[in-house]
Amino acid sequence: MLLEAAFGVMGAGIGAGLVAIGAGLGIGQLAGKAVESMARQPEASGDIRGAMILTAAFIEGVALFGEVVCLLAVLGGK
Amino acid sequence: MLTEYIESRIKFLKPVGISLIIFLISSLFNFSSLQASSEGNQGESKKVDVAALMIHHVTDTHDWHFLDIPGGDGHYTSVAIHLPWILYNTQTGLEYYGNTEDLLSTGKYVVSHEHVIPVKGIAIPDSLQASFPAESLVHADGGHGHSDAGVFEKDGTTTVLDFSITKTVLQIMIVGLMLILVFTSVAKSYRTRTGQAPKGLQSLLEPVILFVRDDIAKPNLQGKHDKFLPYLLTLFFFIWFSNILGLTPLNSNIAGNVSVSVALAILTFLITTLNASKSYWGHIFWFPGVPLPVKFLMLPVEIVGMFTKPFALTVRLFANIAAGHLMVLALIGLIFILGEGGTNVAGGLGIAPLTIAFGLFIFCLEVLVAAVQAYVFTLLTAVFIGQAMEDHSHDHAEGAHAHH
Numbered sequence: 001m002l003l004e005a006a007f008g009v010m011g012a013g014i015g016a017g018l019v020a021i022g023a024g025l026g027i028g029q030l031a032g033k034a035v036e037s038m039a040r041q042p043e044a045s046g047d048i049r050g051a052m053i054l055t056a057a058f059i060e061g062v063a064l065f066g067e068v069v070c071l072l073a074v075l076g077g078k
Numbered sequence: 079m080l081t082e083y084i085e086s087r088i089k090f091l092k093p094v095g096i097s098l099i100i101f102l103i104s105s106l107f108n109f110s111s112l113q114a115s116s117e118g119n120q121g122e123s124k125k126v127d128v129a130a131l132m133i134h135h136v137t138d139t140h141d142w143h144f145l146d147i148p149g150g151d152g153h154y155t156s157v158a159i160h161l162p163w164i165l166y167n168t169q170t171g172l173e174y175y176g177n178t179e180d181l182l183s184t185g186k187y188v189v190s191h192e193h194v195i196p197v198k199g200i201a202i203p204d205s206l207q208a209s210f211p212a213e214s215l216v217h218a219d220g221g222h223g224h225s226d227a228g229v230f231e232k233d234g235t236t237t238v239l240d241f242s243i244t245k246t247v248l249q250i251m252i253v254g255l256m257l258i259l260v261f262t263s264v265a266k267s268y269r270t271r272t273g274q275a276p277k278g279l280q281s282l283l284e285p286v287i288l289f290v291r292d293d294i295a296k297p298n299l300q301g302k303h304d305k306f307l308p309y310l311l312t313l314f315f316f317i318w319f320s321n322i323l324g325l326t327p328l329n330s331n332i333a334g335n336v337s338v339s340v341a342l343a344i345l346t347f348l349i350t351t352l353n354a355s356k357s358y359w360g361h362i363f364w365f366p367g368v369p370l371p372v373k374f375l376m377l378p379v380e381i382v383g384m385f386t387k388p389f390a391l392t393v394r395l396f397a398n399i400a401a402g403h404l405m406v407l408a409l410i411g412l413i414f415i416l417g418e419g420g421t422n423v424a425g426g427l428g429i430a431p432l433t434i435a436f437g438l439f440i441f442c443l444e445v446l447v448a449a450v451q452a453y454v455f456t457l458l459t460a461v462f463i464g465q466a467m468e469d470h471s472h473d474h475a476e477g478a479h480a481h482h
Contacts (some may be wrong), residue, residue, distance in 0.1 A: 050293070057454040061390065064397035075133070 012073035015066060023063035030055055096335055114165035128411030133408050136400045138246045139192055141179055146326060148234060161248060165194060166239040188218035188230050196236050201228030228432065249330045253320045257312070290314050294457050299465035306463055309349060313342065314456040321399060321448030325441070333451070334400035338391065343395075346459045351385075354466040358398070385463055398451050402444040409437040 026037045034052040123442075146154035160177030167173055175181040177437060187194050195216050207215065207229055214232050242250075260279065267280040276284050295303035295310050317333055324331025332338045346437050360366060362384065365376040412433050417426025 031296055053450060054454065054457065057394070057450060060398065061394035065393055067401060068397050070394065074129075 008073050012070040015070040015073065019066035019070065020064050022066070023059055026054055026062075028057040031064065081084075094440070104397045107311060115369075117229070124132040128415055132404050132407045132411065136331070136403055137192065138244045138335055138337075140189075140242055140244055142248065142330070161243055161245065161389050163194065164241045164243065166241060166359070167236055168238070169236045169291075184298045186233075188216060189217055190218050194238055194240055195230075196233040196238050197230035198233045199231060201230055204229075245330045246332050246335050249320070250338065252329075253316060253323060253332070256319055256323075257315055261315070268276070286314075287311060292461050293400060298457075298462060300467065302467065306349070306460070310456050310460055313346075314452050317342070317395070317455055318449055318452035321451060322445070324399065325444055325448065326405070330415045331399055331403055334393050334395045334403055339392045340395040342455070343391040346391060346462065347385075347388040350461075350462045351384075353463060354471050357469055387458075391458060394456055395451055398447055402440065402447055405440045406437050406444070409433045409440065 030052060034048050038048050041048075110425065129146065140163060141158045142156040143156060145157050147157060148154055160179075163173075163175040163178070163181045165173045165175075175184075181187055181194070182189065185200075186196060187193075188197050195218075196218065197218075201218075202210065202215070210231060214234070215229050216232050218228055218230055236254060260283070264280050264283055267277065275281070290311055291307060294314075295307050299306055320332045323329045324334065362380040363377065365373050365380065368376065376386070410433060412429050413426050416421065416429045
């Protein structure tokens with residue numbers, strides 16, 4: 001029983017790490033490409049920034065799905 | 079040159095200073111409740127249950143707890159507003175209690191994790207608990223600051239629905255009232271100052287209103303934006319105001335409560351569905367331009383897709399706001415974990431500068447997130463309504479053509 005709860009907490013910790021890796025990769029790709037395109041076309045900076053924020057919110061949303069699941073795994077193990 | 083530079087720096091520092099003050103004040107309140115909870119488990123262990131405190135902070139309660147004032151004898155006086163319990167009992171009808179003490183004094187109910195549960199009789203002593211089936215027992219915790227803790231037998235014959243004005247409900251009313259006051263004043267100044275430059279509150283909010291109209295509604299709603307603008311503006315300002323209020327001391331965060339974001343997403347879902355065009359339903363029930371077996375395959379996918387959109391809206395808003403609050407609380411809680419509830423002063427003081435720096439960073443980020451989430455929720459609502467209203471009839475031919 002204790003072991004099961006411990007596995008739950010461990011899983012949540014590993015999950016949180018994986019979520020951070022995924023979200024970091026996503027946001028990094030997004031921001032890198034956005035900065036590159038802003039450098040190529042500075043006059044389109046405003047539009048690019050808007051699209052970037054929106055997409056970043058999507059990525060963050062997915063990451064937060066993961067975080068909620070991790071939180072549930074920890075709280076459910078108690 | 080130098081004075082200009084310094085002035086520009088000061089202008090930049092002003093909002094930072096204000097955020098710092100807000101952050102320090104709110105940490106003060108969190109601090110007091112942390113102390114109180116460390117007082118709760120007296121004895122050899124002074125461990126602070128930071129996780130429980132964090133969860134308590136983001137969940138709904140039946141009293142609006144402000145702070146605890148330490149007394150001389152190690153006890154704390156809790157400063158809180160008790161909110162009324164309004165219950166519908168399936169046997170005795172509508173019931174009203176001024177506060178949790180009144181509710182508990184009837185002996186008919188106990189409170190467990192802010193849920194009211196009907197019980198029969200008095201607490202069951204430990205020795206007799208084994209004779210009851212586990213699922214018929216409830217562990218009462220009495221809610222914050224109350225003490226009816228014990229194990230009771232559930233009363234299975236009656237069901238209770240809780241319509242109480244809880245902290246979240248009261249905060250929704252406050253935000254609603256604020257919206258009414260602010261926007262009637264803005265609307266009035268548009269009437270009285272027709273043709274003149276905007277002034278005061280009006281000039282503060284005009285760019286935001288125009289932003290919602292020109293950047294959110296117009297590009298997505300194909301000329302029908304006037305019909306949906308009232309909803310989109312309400313949505314945007316409700317989420318924005320409530321998020322910003324949730325970051326200030328003495329207020330509660332309501333978008334971080336999943337029930338609130340579900341309600342907002344259901345409104346969006348209803349408006350999307352009720353304004354859907356024929357081709358929207360056509361795409362759901364009989365996907366055009368694909369072979370017959372694929373049509374049957376697409377049916378469940380499209381039906382699930384209808385519901386995943388509002389579900390994603392719900393989780394995105396709720397998780398973003400709740401996660402921000404939890405992050406700040408976890409960072410502050412670090413002081414109390416490493417300080418071991420006041421016994422390890424060096425540990426507490428050592429981590430404090432780091433905690434304040436990171437906490438302030440997250441807090442400033444949350445001010446940004448408050449606006450970004452309002453923007454994203456409103457934008458996606460506009461996108462979903464726009465997609466549902468769209469008439470795809472001429473796209474079908476192209477789609478079918480592309481498939482051949």
